[in-house]
Amino acid sequence: MTEAERLAAFALHASYDDLSHEARESLKLRILDALGCAIGATDGVPPQLIRHQLMEFDGGRGSSLIGGGTAAPDRVAFYNGALIRYLDFNDSYLAKGESCHPSDNLAPVLAVCEYEDASGRDLLTALAVAYQVQCRLSDEAPVRARGFDHTTQGAYAVAAGISRGLLLTPSAAANALAMSGAAFNALRVTRTGLLSHWKGVAYANMASGCVGIAFLARRGMTGPLEVFEGNKGFMQTIGGPFAIDWAHENLERVTRTIMKRHNAEVHAQTAIDAALELKRRWNPPAAEIARIDVEVFEVAHAIIGGGEEGDKTIVQTKESADHSLPYLIAAAMLDGEVLPPQFALDRVQSSDIQQLLRRISVHASPEYSSRFPAEMLARVEVRLVDGRTLSQEVQTYPGLNGPPMSWPDVLRKFEHLCDGRLTTEAARSIADAVRHLESVRTRELTSLLAGVHHATAA
Secondary structure (H helix, E strand, C coil), X not given: CCHHXXXXXXXXXXXXXXXXXXXXXXHHHHHHHHXXXXXXXXXXXXXXXXXXXXXXXXXXXXXXXXXXXXXXXXXXXXHHHHHHHXXXXXXXXECCXXXXXXXXXXXXXXXXXXXXXXXXXXXXXXXXXHHHHHHHHHHHCCCHHHCECCHHHHHHHHHHHHHXXXXXXXXXXXXXXXXXXXXXXXXXXXXXXXXXXXXXHHHHHHHHHHHHHHHHHHHCCCCCCCCCCCCCCHXXXXXXXXXXXXHHCCCCHHHHCECCCCCCCHHHHHHHHHHHHHHHHHCCCHXXXXXXXXXXXXXXXXXXCCCCCCCCCCCCCHHHHCCCHHHHHHHHHHHCCCCHHHHCHHHHCCHHHHHHHCCEEEXXXXXXXXXXXXXXXXXXXXXXXXXXXXXXXXXXXXXXXXXXXXXHHHHHHHHHHHECCECHHHHHHHHHHHHCHHXXXXXXXXXXXXXXCCHHHC
């Protein structure tokens, strides 16, 4: 058997009964969290551009768009996936050489499970498969250092999850994995330098393509089955040699993903915690702050602190703001929170936040770096114009090396993101459907999601 065939066998043999109680509950929490992120993004510019194009080109039957309307499953995966990802508020998985957002897989899995009239149990199982594949490939075959984006491993995760959702034959599933893996090898430039709308929709675009490919595989289209180990395949050209024994993998990796309390890139979460604690304890006026020094681990410095992936003091858009640690710390110190309002264009470009972020420097600590990813340590030091120094270190984060976010925690976040887009009753109905997903069909959940409306029309 080829590696693609072994992975296909793992995906197809996965069962709801393989999921531990903790994994089932973890999946529900992340589904609710991701749906809240999607509902909160319905007015985002990229999702609206995609929706307008869908309605012009499609507007047909198939699966449900969040906010109403239907389209072909691949197009629904694109639109709903852009919603889930746009705010950059959904979950993350941290490996030594890679990070990813496994709930990006919800949109394609949800689209095909609705199309197939699958049960909630099948939805949970298919999503667990996608989580497992993406996280394990991030562990064993990171691609960021070689200049590729994490959507590269995501193509295999999406293909595996939707193969389970569609209940493809072993041959069709292996070919879906082969074609998807060969087709989508995205460049890391998507998340470096001057960031664009594409940062928030790249995964959704890939997922849309994988859904279309899976349906072609079901019709009999074949792909390069040696996509992993073959001549000029993934191992030789991108990921390097690695080994995952899919026959002995479980479905528990979801329990090691973390959800965000702050609307910011995942590696910034503890630094934001430190800044907010400083503000709570001392609340120094911005005019009295001479400079702020932020000490983090190397990955955070590289991606959002001005290291190898570019200057993070040039911030003029939402996309550049949520990936700039200087901006995020400035927002925390000035506003006392980092949530969607901090990324409105007028707030991003306001003079107070622009002036403060330029007084913030970010450095990598060798000690903090050696303790990542088991820990995400951060220290924020504020130097005042009168010579005083205020300092705060944070060592733990919920779900990483601290207690995970609970159902009430995620429900509060979900309801906050739904405010203005759903009535309290409608929001609770969606949450209840997710809470009891093993007892409902996928279409019952997607029909509730169709009732979301845009805040500007409320």
